Amino acid sequence: MKYVLFLLLFAGVLFAKVQKVVIDVEGMSCPLCTMTIKKNLKKQNGVIKAKVKLSTNSAFVIYDDKNITKEQLLKAIDEVGYKGKIKKEIK
Amino acid sequence: MRKNLLLSLGLSAILATSLFAQEDVRKFKVHYHFDIKYSDSKEYPAKLWNPMPFNSNYQQVKELSFSGNYDKFNINRENIYNANTFYAKWGKDKKRKTLDIDMIIETKNISVPIDVIKKASAKNLPIPDDVKLYLKATTHIPTDGIIKALANKITAGKNDRFEKVKAIYDWCTAHTFRDKKVVGCGKGDVGKIVTQKEVEDAYKNGYYGGKCTDLSSLFTALVRAAGIPAREVFGIRLGKSYFSKALGKSDDKGFANITTWQHCRAQYYIPGAGWIPADPADITKLELVEGLKYNDPKVQKLKEKYLHSWEMNWVGFNTARDFILYPKPEQYPLNMFGYPYAEVDGDVLNYYNPKEFSYTISSQEIK
Numbered sequence: 001m002k003y004v005l006f007l008l009l010f011a012g013v014l015f016a017k018v019q020k021v022v023i024d025v026e027g028m029s030c031p032l033c034t035m036t037i038k039k040n041l042k043k044q045n046g047v048i049k050a051k052v053k054l055s056t057n058s059a060f061v062i063y064d065d066k067n068i069t070k071e072q073l074l075k076a077i078d079e080v081g082y083k084g085k086i087k088k089e090i091k
Numbered sequence: 092m093r094k095n096l097l098l099s100l101g102l103s104a105i106l107a108t109s110l111f112a113q114e115d116v117r118k119f120k121v122h123y124h125f126d127i128k129y130s131d132s133k134e135y136p137a138k139l140w141n142p143m144p145f146n147s148n149y150q151q152v153k154e155l156s157f158s159g160n161y162d163k164f165n166i167n168r169e170n171i172y173n174a175n176t177f178y179a180k181w182g183k184d185k186k187r188k189t190l191d192i193d194m195i196i197e198t199k200n201i202s203v204p205i206d207v208i209k210k211a212s213a214k215n216l217p218i219p220d221d222v223k224l225y226l227k228a229t230t231h232i233p234t235d236g237i238i239k240a241l242a243n244k245i246t247a248g249k250n251d252r253f254e255k256v257k258a259i260y261d262w263c264t265a266h267t268f269r270d271k272k273v274v275g276c277g278k279g280d281v282g283k284i285v286t287q288k289e290v291e292d293a294y295k296n297g298y299y300g301g302k303c304t305d306l307s308s309l310f311t312a313l314v315r316a317a318g319i320p321a322r323e324v325f326g327i328r329l330g331k332s333y334f335s336k337a338l339g340k341s342d343d344k345g346f347a348n349i350t351t352w353q354h355c356r357a358q359y360y361i362p363g364a365g366w367i368p369a370d371p372a373d374i375t376k377l378e379l380v381e382g383l384k385y386n387d388p389k390v391q392k393l394k395e396k397y398l399h400s401w402e403m404n405w406v407g408f409n410t411a412r413d414f415i416l417y418p419k420p421e422q423y424p425l426n427m428f429g430y431p432y433a434e435v436d437g438d439v440l441n442y443y444n445p446k447e448f449s450y451t452i453s454s455q456e457i458k
Binding site for chain 1: 230231278280283420421422423424425426427432437438439441442443
């Protein structure tokens with residue numbers, strides 16, 4: 001049993017992949033909005049790095065897809081009052 | 092590095108050279124203290140842009156000195172609105188980032204007589220080119236759609252510019268209210284203000300809650316939509332109001348902690364009379380703080396006064412909206428410049444939370 005659990009854990013680590021995504025963000029009106037979104041993204045388990053820019057109305061997120069999905073990233077943006085839409089996945 | 096400079100660096104845009112006549116003159120010693128903190132990193136760089144007062148016939152900076160451990164600084168007005176800016180930059184290291192700014196500011200109550208405004212308005216002179224910037228829409232000051240329709244309805248049947256402004260001012264003061272839940276002075280996002288609640292008739296029963304930036308911006312947008320230049324004026328209260336404690340107070344020695352006393356007013360332009368001061372937002376503040384109804388004689392008295400005057404227990408910084416500071420920050424455009432603005436490693440510090448930022452501002456009235 002222990003061996004199986006170890007294998008499952010190892011497989012999880014092995015198949016986890018660091019992803020990069022650009023998200024269009026609607027509704028930002030001032031520089032402080034960028035911090036509100038960034039803070040909530042960084043709170044999510046699996047988000048490695050988040051950068052939000054007001055001038056382009058977008059967020060760049062590096063995340064571990066083992067712990068969080070793109071949909072959950074959008075939900076994290078939605079939770080603080082903004083609308084996110086995946087613009088680009090960077091391979 | 093430690094610097095302590097009494098100005099000699101071409102800062103005439105800020106420092107005044109002449110004195111007011113002595114009647115109604117008030118003098119304040121204003122002190123800013125910054126101690127920029129950041130929790131994410133032990134070593135951090137920082138940049139700060141602080142709004143500084145402009146000089147006019149109703150406010151003058153008589154003395155300015157500053158000191159701190161910044162690596163670079165400049166005082167500039169290199170932005171589309173010529174907003175006076177104190178910029179300081181600190182390198183990436185562990186040290187606390189500090190800056191102190193001291194100013195002696197003289198103010199004088201300003202009032203443009205109604206008959207002067209009416210006479211100038213009746214002439215219907217052309218709007219000068221240098222004022223036309225304040226007819227344009229910005230991201231947060233729309234002048235079309237609902238705003239245009241609302242302005243048309245409020246000013247229906249009126250052709251005179253001042254009559255239109257007065258109708259808008261009367262409508263704003265009667266239909267808006269101060270919403271204490273709004274953080275700071277509000278974002279002044281007029282598009283959101285007029286659509287925050289779906290209503291049958293925006294003219295009759297719209298929901299127009301906000302704080303001073305919100306309400307001054309709504310007034311500004313409506314006046315612009317009526318074809319008359321208007322603008323918000325961002326600044327800070329400095330001390331006691333002789334009209335009401337709701338509009339500024341100090342202790343018995345004239346001292347006040349003004350860290351959170353930022354206040355946005357408004358101006359409109361009538362060719363031949365110039366920029367006229369107005370403050371529709373303070374009518375709602377008086378109502379809320381003193382628990383008065385709109386029809387109360389005290390409210391009506393202030394309403395009449397603030398269509399064309401300002402009590403100068405306040406100093407103005409700039410009229411900038413939706414613009415880019417200099418040097419260009421990581422985040423732009425800036426919605427408004429009534430608060431200190433700072434970035435640490437590209438992250439914006441919360442200027443609505445002076446303790447976290449951190450900064451303090453105090454004012455001592457000098458007799």
